[in-house]
Amino acid sequence: MDDVSADVIFGMMTSDARWLNYVRAERSGVSHRHRLDPPDPEPECPVAIRVSVGPAVFADRVSCYYTTGDVEPQGCRGVPTPGSSVVEAVPLGSVWDSLFWGYVEEWSALLPPQAAGTLVRYRIEAWSQRHGTSYWASEIVGTAPPSGDDADDGQPGYPYVRSLGYDFALTFLRRPRTFAYAVDHHHTPLWLRDALIYHIFVDRFHPGAGRSFAHADSLMGFYGGTLAGIIEQLDYVAGLGVNVLWLSPIFPSPSHHGYDATRYDDIEPRLGDLTTFRSLVEAAHQRGMRVLLDYTVNHISRQHPVFQDVLRDPASPYRAWFRFTHYPDRYASFFGVNELPQVDCDHPAARQSMLEAACFWLEQGVDGFRLDYAPGPSHAFWAAFRLATRAVRADVVGIGEAIEPADMLQTYQGRFDGCLDFLLLQALRRFFIFGELSVSQFAAFLHRHFRAFPADFVLPSFLDNHDMNRFLWSVRGDVRRLKLAALCQYTLPPPPVLYYGTEVGLSQHRDVRYYDGTGHPEESRLPMLWGDTQNQDLLHFYQRLGALRRATVAVWRGRRHSVVVDDRSGHYVYCCQALDDEQWLVGLNNSAERAVLALPPGSWELRLVTETADWQGELLVLPPYGGVILQRRC
Numbered sequence: 001m002d003d004v005s006a007d008v009i010f011g012m013m014t015s016d017a018r019w020l021n022y023v024r025a026e027r028s029g030v031s032h033r034h035r036l037d038p039p040d041p042e043p044e045c046p047v048a049i050r051v052s053v054g055p056a057v058f059a060d061r062v063s064c065y066y067t068t069g070d071v072e073p074q075g076c077r078g079v080p081t082p083g084s085s086v087v088e089a090v091p092l093g094s095v096w097d098s099l100f101w102g103y104v105e106e107w108s109a110l111l112p113p114q115a116a117g118t119l120v121r122y123r124i125e126a127w128s129q130r131h132g133t134s135y136w137a138s139e140i141v142g143t144a145p146p147s148g149d150d151a152d153d154g155q156p157g158y159p160y161v162r163s164l165g166y167d168f169a170l171t172f173l174r175r176p177r178t179f180a181y182a183v184d185h186h187h188t189p190l191w192l193r194d195a196l197i198y199h200i201f202v203d204r205f206h207p208g209a210g211r212s213f214a215h216a217d218s219l220m221g222f223y224g225g226t227l228a229g230i231i232e233q234l235d236y237v238a239g240l241g242v243n244v245l246w247l248s249p250i251f252p253s254p255s256h257h258g259y260d261a262t263r264y265d266d267i268e269p270r271l272g273d274l275t276t277f278r279s280l281v282e283a284a285h286q287r288g289m290r291v292l293l294d295y296t297v298n299h300i301s302r303q304h305p306v307f308q309d310v311l312r313d314p315a316s317p318y319r320a321w322f323r324f325t326h327y328p329d330r331y332a333s334f335f336g337v338n339e340l341p342q343v344d345c346d347h348p349a350a351r352q353s354m355l356e357a358a359c360f361w362l363e364q365g366v367d368g369f370r371l372d373y374a375p376g377p378s379h380a381f382w383a384a385f386r387l388a389t390r391a392v393r394a395d396v397v398g399i400g401e402a403i404e405p406a407d408m409l410q411t412y413q414g415r416f417d418g419c420l421d422f423l424l425l426q427a428l429r430r431f432f433i434f435g436e437l438s439v440s441q442f443a444a445f446l447h448r449h450f451r452a453f454p455a456d457f458v459l460p461s462f463l464d465n466h467d468m469n470r471f472l473w474s475v476r477g478d479v480r481r482l483k484l485a486a487l488c489q490y491t492l493p494p495p496p497v498l499y500y501g502t503e504v505g506l507s508q509h510r511d512v513r514y515y516d517g518t519g520h521p522e523e524s525r526l527p528m529l530w531g532d533t534q535n536q537d538l539l540h541f542y543q544r545l546g547a548l549r550r551a552t553v554a555v556w557r558g559r560r561h562s563v564v565v566d567d568r569s570g571h572y573v574y575c576c577q578a579l580d581d582e583q584w585l586v587g588l589n590n591s592a593e594r595a596v597l598a599l600p601p602g603s604w605e606l607r608l609v610t611e612t613a614d615w616q617g618e619l620l621v622l623p624p625y626g627g628v629i630l631q632r633r634c
Contacts, residue, residue, distance in 0.1 A: 004474050005513035007429055018167045021160045022140070024099065025174070028054045028157025030062075030126045030137040032179060033411065034379050040414030040456075041183050043116040049109045051089060051124055055102030056156035057135045059126035062089035064109040066122035070348075072178055073123050076134065087111060089124075118183040119384055123176065136176035142332035142342045142376070143170040144325045170336045173323060178346060180380030181414060182387045188417040188456045189395040191243075191290060192368075194553050195495035196546055198242040201466055202226070202271055203256045204527050205500055206233050219522040222256055227272035227280050238287045240503060241546020244495075245284055246292040246370055248466070250277065253301060256522070257466070258294070259372060260301035260340055264357035274364070281365035290367035292397070297354045298376030299333065299340040307341050321350040334373070345377040354381075355388040362389060368397030371416070375402055382415035399460060406452055409459075418458030421494060424449060425462055432485040432590060433474045438567040439590070443574070447560075450493055461489050462497040467521045470499070473508040479538055480625035483610035484588060486542070487627040490549045491576065491586045493557045501528050503542035505535030541610065548608055548629065555584050564597055571595050583632040587613075589622040596621050603633040 026033070035050035051062055065075035065084045074081040078088065089109035097104045107126075114120060124137035138155050146165060152158050153174050164172045203222060206229030207213055214224040227250070230237075237245065249258030252268045267273050272280075281291050300307060310316045311328050322341055323332035334340035345351050358369065369389075374382070382400070389396045400416040402409060409419050427445045430436040437445070453459060463471045463485055475481040482502070490496050500506070512523045529535075549556075555578045563585065564573035570591030576584045585604060589595035597620045606613060608629040614621040622628060 003511065004469065004476065005511050006434070007426070007468060008513070008519070015167075018164065021163045021167065025140070025157040025160035025164065025172075027052060027097070027104065028056050028100065028160065029155050030054070030057060030124060030135045032124055032137045032177075033408070034179065035411070036181060036414075039410065041114075041120075041181055042185060043118075043183055044113040045183075046113050047111045047120070047181065049089075049111060049122070049124070051107040051109065051126070051137065053105045053107060053126050053135075054156055055097070055100045055104065057126055058128055058131050058133070059135060060128045060130075061126070062091075062107045062109065063087075063125045063127070064089060064111065064122050065125070066111060066120055068114060068118050068120055070119075071121075073121050075123075076125070077127050114183045116184055117387065119180055119387055120183065121178050121180045121380060123178055137179070138174050139177045139378075140164075140172050140174050141177070141344075141378075142173045142323055143168065143334075143336055144173060144323070144332045145330050145336050145338070146171050147325055147330055168335070171325060173325070173332055177378060178380055179378075180383045182383040184387065184390070186386065186390055186394075188458055189397055191395065192397045192399075192417055192458050192495065193455075193557070195244045195290070195460070196241050196549055197244040197246050197292070197460060197495055197497040198237050198240065199246045199248075199462075199465065199497055199499045200230060201248045201500060201525050202230070202250060202258075203248075204525050205230060206528060206530070208232055213527045219520070219525065220256060222270060223527050225271070225527070227267070227276045231276075231280050231283050234283055234287055234289070238289065239543055239546075240498065241543070241548075241550045242498070243288055243550070244290045244292060244367075246497070247294060249294045249296060249372075254303055255301075257525075259296050260299070260303075261296065262301045262304045264354070265360055278364060285365070290397075291365070292368045292370050292399070293361055293366050294372060295358060295361075295369040296372040297343060297345055297381070298373045299342045302339045302341055304341075317349075320344070320347050334376075342376065345381040351381060351384060355385060358385065358389055359392045362392045362396060367393075367395075368399070368417075370420070371398055371400045374400035374412070374416070374419070375404060375408075379411065379415055382412070386415055399458075406449075410453065410457075413454070413457050416457075418460065420497070421459035421461050424459065424492075424494070425464075428461070428463060428485060428489065429471070429474070432481060432488070433471065439570060439572045440565050440567050443562050443565050443572060446492070447562075450560075459494045460497050461492060461494045462499065463489060464499055464502070464524065465497075466499070466525055468524060469512050470507055470524045471502065472505065473511070473524070477507065478625070479505065479535065480611060480623075483538070483541055484590065484625050484627045486545060487586070487608070487610055487629065488588060490545050491556050491584075491629065493560075496549065498542070498546075501526070504529045504533075504539050544608055552584070554578050555582060563600055569593070569595065571597060573597055575600070585630040585632070587620060587622060587628045587630070589624065589626050592624045594621065594623060595626070599630075604630040605633050607631050 031052040037048040065073040073084045080086040089107040092106040094103040126135045203225040205225045207224040208229030251261040332342040400419040431442040558578045572588045610627045613628045
């Protein structure tokens with residue numbers, strides 16, 4: 001077996017230095033960071049907007065131009081253009097920032113209340129009555145291949161933006177941003193909070209109709225999984241306790257993964273057709289399962305007809321959908337990948353196209369979306385997305401893929417119903433795989449993390465996904481450690497996500513990080529194991545775990561407290577209590593040694609065990625990497 005590589009968190013947080021430059025680029029000038037009070041405005045409620053003015057900005061005025069119709073806000077030096085309005089911010093005071101060795105001034109503007117269904121768009125300008133320069137709240141809006149002649153964008157912090165480009169061998173593009181929020185009464189549908197989600201990579205799950213997987217020339221090839229194959233296996237999936245299916249992208253695409261669509265209103269023919277898809281949705285609904293589609297709006301395939309039209313015709317009406325730094329060969333793309341041109345979802349026509357496509361799939365019976373690379377499109381786009389999709393279905397769900405720090409995740413309230421929890425993913429893997437967190441550090445993280453977000457913002461948990469080493473590979477095939485981590489995951493408050501194949505021992509042939517340093521996430525996307533190749537003991541464990549999770553979900557969202565936190569021995573025991581005072585105990589032995597744990601007073605009943613568990617009086621004995629769930633008897 002190859003060496004197991006350390007986890008790489010994709011995006012800006014790939015290193016401390018890169019993240020530091022990103023923060024410096026943003027905070028040098030006029031920084032908003034989507035700070036609203038309240039964060040998810042309701043009708044007839046004024047909204048306070050926070051703005052930071054960095055040390056490089058000379059300004060004694062901050063103006064916020066806004067609109068409530070389908071137009072962009074405009075204005076300059078405190079004077080709005082016709083159709084826009086303006087509010088003036090007031091200074092709140094200055095704070096010292098050692099990052100810049102200077103003062104950052106905080107301002108606040110109060111936008112007036114609006115009626116339900118209103119999309120408020122706004123821009124922020126800092127300026128001085130004694131100085132002619134205006135500074136605008138800006139954000140990095142994309143990346144492009146380096147050109148060698150990148151011009152200064154004129155905003156503070158440009159050296160840090162340029163340095164980011166050096167770090168990634170890319171050009172980072174920045175521009176003044178239009179921000180937005182939706183005014184509504186919408187709340188996260190309750191069904192998401194009670195979800196147990198199964199993530200299917202469609203090409204790799206099941207071919208259907210008694211066929212075998214194809215023999216692809218490489219892992220980038222096509223293995224022949226189909227929508228019909230999923231339909232055939234819905235009873236298998238339901239047996240895992242699953243009530244939500246998350247499907248990888250199913251749109252026409254030249255790739256096995258589908259994150260490079262060539263259109264958004266049809267099915268990739270290799271996978272099936274619209275009739276089959278509707279049958280899948282209906283069959284899932286009959287079994288009490290919802291269906292989530294993986295939806296990518298940040299970028300499309302270079303082969304998409306819209307982009308091809310732009311390449312053929314420099315005067316194409318679609319050219320404004322994209323950001324060219326040098327037509328036609330250099331343009332904003334997904335982290336510099338030319339085959340994935342980035343769509344400017346703030347362009348009205350591009351935005352409308354993406355919204356209409358999402359609504360089309362809701363009309364086909366889809367229950368929600370997993371929204372790929374959510375930091376790419378603006379918060380303004382996602383606010384419009386929520387309004388548009390909720391107009392079609394009141395209980396639709398949107399879950400963002402945002403690999404961001406907690407303070408940025410919190411700004412997606414009112415845009416998404418939640419985000420995939422990459423922060424918890426890191427903590428789970430650092431504790432159960434790499435041993436980088438002690439028991440007390442892990443327990444402290446869990447306690448603080450779950451208190452940092454409101455109950456209406458859901459953070460589905462997961463142990464691995466299609467872009468990283470599978471958990472079982474990372475623990476070198478030690479099924480005990482996978483069971484232990486899953487036991488913990490399923491007894492935490494958020495909805496668990498189970499990546500296809502994990503439940504039957506599917507692993508990898510090679511690490512996702514090759515010896516030459518290149519990344520190959522497709523190593524974690526091998527075809528599903530079926531029949532005699534499945535680990536039946538592991539499957540039965542996941543079936544029991546899923547059934548218990550579904551039956552006791554309210555317990556794990558209840559009051560929690562730690563009972564045993566033993567850094568020396570690797571023992572962690574926590575108690576969970578439902579509103580009716582029902583008490584459950586979870587014991588984890590995250591060590592290679594036998595554990596003897598003292599139980600709290602009372603009579604306890606064994607409900608689930610990863611391997612074995614024995615009692616010696618009031619002592620619980622667990623084997624190495626063993627875990628248990630106990631319920632207090634009445």
